[in-house]
Amino acid sequence: MDYNFYLSTMWSVLKALPLTLEIWFFGIAFGLIIATGLTWLRASGYRLGEYVTRAYVFVFRGSPLLVQLYLIYFGLSQFDFVRHSPILWPILRDPMYCTIVAMALNTAAYESEIFRGALRAVPVGQIEAAKAFGMSAFTRFRLVTLPIALRLALPAYSTEIILMTKATALASVVTIMEMMGTAQKIQHDTFRPIEVLTCAGVIYLLLNLSIARLFAWVEYRLSPHLRPAPEQSQQIKPIPEVL
Amino acid sequence: MPANLAAAAKAAPSSDETPAISVKDLRKCFGDHEVLKGISLEAHKGDVISILGSSGSGKSTMLRCINLLETPDSGEVRVDGELIKMKPGPNGNQVPADIRQVERIRANLAMVFQSFNLWSHMTVLENLVAAPTHVLKRPRAECVEQAEELLKRVGIWERRNYYPPHMSGGQQQRAAIARALAMNPKVMLFDEPTSALDPELVGEVLRVMRSLAEEGRTMLVVTHEMGFARDVSSKVMFLHKGEVDSLGEPKEMFARPPTQQFKQFITNFNK
Numbered sequence: 298m299d300y301n302f303y304l305s306t307m308w309s310v311l312k313a314l315p316l317t318l319e320i321w322f323f324g325i326a327f328g329l330i331i332a333t334g335l336t337w338l339r340a341s342g343y344r345l346g347e348y349v350t351r352a353y354v355f356v357f358r359g360s361p362l363l364v365q366l367y368l369i370y371f372g373l374s375q376f377d378f379v380r381h382s383p384i385l386w387p388i389l390r391d392p393m394y395c396t397i398v399a400m401a402l403n404t405a406a407y408e409s410e411i412f413r414g415a416l417r418a419v420p421v422g423q424i425e426a427a428k429a430f431g432m433s434a435f436t437r438f439r440l441v442t443l444p445i446a447l448r449l450a451l452p453a454y455s456t457e458i459i460l461m462t463k464a465t466a467l468a469s470v471v472t473i474m475e476m477m478g479t480a481q482k483i484q485h486d487t488f489r490p491i492e493v494l495t496c497a498g499v500i501y502l503l504l505n506l507s508i509a510r511l512f513a514w515v516e517y518r519l520s521p522h523l524r525p526a527p528e529q530s531q532q533i534k535p536i537p538e539v540l
Numbered sequence: 541m542p543a544n545l546a547a548a549a550k551a552a553p554s555s556d557e558t559p560a561i562s563v564k565d566l567r568k569c570f571g572d573h574e575v576l577k578g579i580s581l582e583a584h585k586g587d588v589i590s591i592l593g594s595s596g597s598g599k600s601t602m603l604r605c606i607n608l609l610e611t612p613d614s615g616e617v618r619v620d621g622e623l624i625k626m627k628p629g630p631n632g633n634q635v636p637a638d639i640r641q642v643e644r645i646r647a648n649l650a651m652v653f654q655s656f657n658l659w660s661h662m663t664v665l666e667n668l669v670a671a672p673t674h675v676l677k678r679p680r681a682e683c684v685e686q687a688e689e690l691l692k693r694v695g696i697w698e699r700r701n702y703y704p705p706h707m708s709g710g711q712q713q714r715a716a717i718a719r720a721l722a723m724n725p726k727v728m729l730f731d732e733p734t735s736a737l738d739p740e741l742v743g744e745v746l747r748v749m750r751s752l753a754e755e756g757r758t759m760l761v762v763t764h765e766m767g768f769a770r771d772v773s774s775k776v777m778f779l780h781k782g783e784v785d786s787l788g789e790p791k792e793m794f795a796r797p798p799t800q801q802f803k804q805f806i807t808n809f810n811k
Binding site: 422425426427430432434436444445448521525 | 607609640643644645646647648649650651653655657658659670671675702704706719723729
């Protein structure tokens with residue numbers, strides 16, 4: 298086995314990790330903002346808001362992320378008004394921005410569904426108790442509904458974040474030299490797909506492992522009430538196994 | 541109105557003091573089903589009123605109409621003389637006119653639920669402190685101190701840092717009663733507080749409720765505990781099919797049931 302080739306490939310792909318993380322971070326950050334808006338619109342009780350969010354989820358959850366990315370990067374620039382817009386064009390001519398926009402729009406559809414489900418799963422009795430104690434709608438949301446819903450949403454949300462980590466690899470098809478793009482270039486130069494793709498795969502695995510552990514830790518911290526009672530907990534391993 | 545109602549009204553102390561709770565001609569439908577068909581009730585300071593009735597008689601709905609967890613279709617609710625203002629809603633029903641007023645009144649009417657409804661992500665102590673600090677805006681240190689006192693009183697101070705799912709039903713309900721007390725409420729509403737408990741845990745909750753009655757708290761108690769109704773409450777109200785069937789002194793009511801329905805109801809219980 299050619300260890301030196303493995304090492305040099307590993308190093309080259311790792312040098313692209315910051316770019317992957319950049320796409321990942323901004324994708325999920327903007328995605329979270331859009332998802333929050335969509336969830337609010339859906340929960341607001343307005344008929345129109347519900348139709349808009351349902352249509353949004355239908356389109357962005359129903360079509361492949363790759364199609365959405367191509368449409369945004371190659372498709373939108375076909376329109377004159379896009380090319381002449383001082384706001385749209387600087388964003389849409391840049392493959393990096395396009396990837397982030399596509400990822401944010403896509404993940405927002407999934408996340409808004411996760412949040413909607415979590416909000417609906419908050420026990421009615423606990424919200425009713427908050428009402429009965431005179432809490433205003435805002436206080437109720439802040440102290441009871443939101444903390445419970447966040448805990449309920451966390452497992453599904455962490456899965457979505459892991460999916461987004463893997464989705465960053467799509468950026469390579471619009472010329473971005475993140476980890477996957479870099480790996481593909483080395484592969485084309487050396488014709489050694491097994492070694493190169495194994496290196497990339499291992500890095501993605503380790504990345505997702507750390508993300509999963511991080512979420513497991515957050516979940517553990519936030520849910521002492523779902524663990525066994527204090528006197529029973531001595532025999533139980535403190536951190537749950539992940540993977 | 542059955543004759544005994546008038547008699548009970550006469551027997552009640554004729555004070556000029558404003559009633560803590562006054563409900564007049566309360567009506568409520570769920571779809572086609574009329575659950576409350578014009579219910580009136582007056583509770584004075586220090587009254588402990590047990591509200592009895594078979595399931596579906598409207599007793600829980602009536603209690604939930606008082607703090608507007610259900611919106612009555614018509615009728616008026618006054619708390620300490622203050623009328624809860626209503627206005628016509630979008631579907632021809634009525635809705636609270638001023639939600640701030642409703643919230644303020646709710647803070648004076650602490651409620652204890654059948655299924656406890658403690659906030660599961662907070663410890664017992666946090667459950668007791670949440671509403672006093674965020675609704676009544678009292679200083680946190682003072683609330684914590686009071687909460688610890690109340691937890692000692694209901695006998696679960698050792699569990700103050702436990703989460704509700706880690707406690708027995710009886711302990712959770714005692715915590716819920718302490719949470720209600722932490723609001724220093726004018727009136728306490730109990731919605732079948734012992735119905736979800738294992739039989740051997742009922743006693744510990746009833747003991748706490750009895751001690752509250754003895755210290756002169758105003759309480760409305762929807763219950764199936766005949767012993768509590770007979771021995772602890774100052775008045776018993778029996779609902780039948782959405783109407784007040786009978787109302788009176790518990791000793792008198794149980795010794796000489798004023799109506800056929802009530803007689804049958806307590807006979808079924810003694811079987």
